[in-house]
Amino acid sequence: MIESYTGLDDAGVAIAAAQAGADVVRGMYGQRLRRFDKGAGDFATAADVEAERTILGVIRAARPEDAVLGEEGGQQGVTGAVRQWLVDPLCGTLNYAVGNMLVAVNVSLCDGAAAVADPFSGEVFFTDGVTAWVRQDGTDTPLAPTSATRLVDVNLDPPFPSAPGFRAVELMGHPGFVEHFRPRVVSTTLALAWVAAGKRAAYVTDGGDLSSSVHFAAGIALCRAAGCVVTGIDSAPVGPAGRGLVVAADAETHGLLMSMIHGHSTVA
Structure with missing residues (x-):
């Protein structure tokens, strides 16, 4: 197992880890799975736990000196490590638990490579931190954002720190939203990869600093490398002082959404 990851660059490690997690998620789909309560209505399933264990196995084999922050297992690995991976083994757990295939496996190196795997389409969206691609059936295609679909994914999951x-x-x-766009709610950060790939015009969510979130880091890295416009809901850069996330395929789409978010009457 260790030898199979020898020589991989960081993007290759991210891809291998995300694919390994996706294999677990796909293989356990449709089974009656044990649930682990996290409180406030949130939970993990045995598939989340097993996928994370598998992903960590890949990272440890390929990069034994790196630390890992996992959605289920928390902080692991070398204390004081310079490099850290962020892992969300199954983004969209509730979807998955009720038999909905809209889920993602997210693996990201802080400020570096990242991969988002769709366990059911077989697509793996990835970046080396500079360029962004999608791999399917052994073929890599550059990601090309476009607002042509007019579909905007809006995350309605709590918490809502910016309300009211x-x-x-x-x-x-x-009124301006329904004139220019069509809303979608998939409740998984797979939608961020879809913005980078041109399957969505934009994505909007509330929250605090999402740049170091296991849920969002991989998708943010993809969108930045693909050339999307990425800011907080307050137009500020995404980071420690940021609020939420607005990712758009182009500047015009981003500008329209920001006008609506801030209640400008010029957009109607």
Whole structure:
């Protein structure tokens, strides 16, 4: 197993880890799985736990000196390591638990390579930190964002730290939104990869600093490398002082959404 990862660059490690996790998620789909309560209505399944264990096995074999922050296992690996991986082994657990295939496996090296795997389409979206691609059936294709679909994915999952000033559900009711866009709610950060790939025009979510989140880091890295416009809901750069996330395929789409978010009457 260790030898199979010898010589891989960071993007290769991210891809291998995400694919290994996706294999687990796909293989356990449809089974009656044990649930682990996290409180506030959140939970993990045995598939989350097993996928993370498998992903960590790949990272440890390929990069034994690196640390890992996992959604299920927390901080692991070498104390004081210079490099850290962020792992969300099954983004969209509730979807998965009810038999919905809209899920993602996210693996990201902080400020570096990242991969987002769709266990059911077989697509793996990845970046080396500079360029962004999608791999399917052994073929790599550059990601090309476009707003042509007019589909905007809006995350409605709690928490809502910016309320009442900003509520995503109110954005969807804005007259300008329905004139220019069509809302979608998939409840998984796979939608971020779709923005990078041109399957979505944009993605909007509330929250704090999402740049170091196991849920969002891989998708943010993909979108940046693909050339998307990436900011917080307050137009500030995504980072420690940021609020939420607005990712758009182009500047025009981003500008329209920001006008609506901030209640500018010029967009109607």
